[in-house]
Structures are given as structure tokens and as C-alpha cells.
Amino acid sequence: MITVNILMSADDKVRELKVTGHADYSEYGSDIVCSAVSALTQTALLGLMNVAKLDIEYCVNEGFLSFTIPVIEDRDARLKAWAILDTMVMGLENISENYSPYVRIVVKREV
Template sequence: MIKASIDHFKNHVSGFKLTGHADAGEYGQDIVCSAVSVLSITTVNGLQEVAGIDLEVDSDDDNGGYLSVSIPVLSDAQKSIKADAILDTFENGMKDIAESYSKYINLKIN
């Protein structure tokens, strides 16, 4: 099971953590794991490339199944607006996945 948590600070997503594997199918065929992976990697790339934010990212690149992202407090209004749009989209996507595949993912919103 994937355990996901999304943290908030002053009504903004301040970070998220993903651990585990969905085990919803064979390796390479697991649509839940694939959906969470694509959404989380796209979110990190968007925050870095589109919003221009330096993030704290910790992952297990060798074994997978672990990603921790911490978003700094942003003083730049334009970066903050972009980050909020990207992170709100991530949160909505994770909620949809968790609702549709609750057997394979546990999502906590803090």
C-alpha cells in the first residue's frame, strides 16, 4: 500500500511524502503506482522548472517507494501563485486516486 501525506502551512501545501508500493498489479502493470509516480514527479518538475523553486527532495532512486518533498516559505508572490496552482492540482489528483483506489493508497491531509 502507498502511504501518502500532504502537509499544509497557513493554507498552502508545504510538503508531501510518499512511501510504499501499491501492489495493484505486476511490476510495470501497476496503474495505481504509475499514476502516483507520474503525478508526484510532474509536480516536482513543475515546481522546479515552471515556478523556479528550490525544493528539498529526498527519494530512494534505487528501490523506489519513497519520496519526500519540502516546499520553502515563498516571499515572491509570482512563485507563490505558481506553486499553489501546481500543489493544489497535485493534492486534487492524489485525492482522486485515493478515492478511486482506496485499497491501494492511504492519503492523509495534514
């Protein structure tokens, strides 16, 4: 199972993302659930770095992806980052709803 841990700020903005595991929906190399989660999260990471121009801490390994969103001072960068992250979360939620035995999303909120 893939577990997606999302830490949200008090104002409902993604602060951290950590994705671990494998879906085991089908055999390695043809697992559409793993591919979908990887495509969404890695594309979001690329967007944060190349579109929003964030200097972001991240780690990508086999069965693991994590990143932490820094404080974003620039208004335009912040709006771009929020759009990227909100879209990523919607996509992950959709995958989780359609493939619930294989993807679990855990959301925690800062207080």
C-alpha cells in the same frame, strides 16, 4: 499500499509531501496505481523546480518521494507553486477515491 503524507500550513497550503510504499494493485512494471501516483508527484516536483523556479529540498528513491516547500517570497512563484500543488493534491485525492484499498492520504495541519 501507498501512503501519501501531506503537511498543510494553517492557511491550507502544502508545506511538505512524503509518499511511501507500493500499491500492489498489479505486478511490478504494470501497476497503474503506482504509475499514476508517481507521475503526479514527480511532475509536480518538476513543475515546482522548473516552472515556479523553487530551490526545493527533495528525495526520490524506489517507493519513496518527499519534498519540502520553502518560504516563497516572490508572488508569481508562490501563485505558480500553489496551482501546481493544489492540482497535485486533487489528482491524488481522485486516485485515492477510485483505488482506496491501494492509496491512503494522511493530511496534517500546522497550528
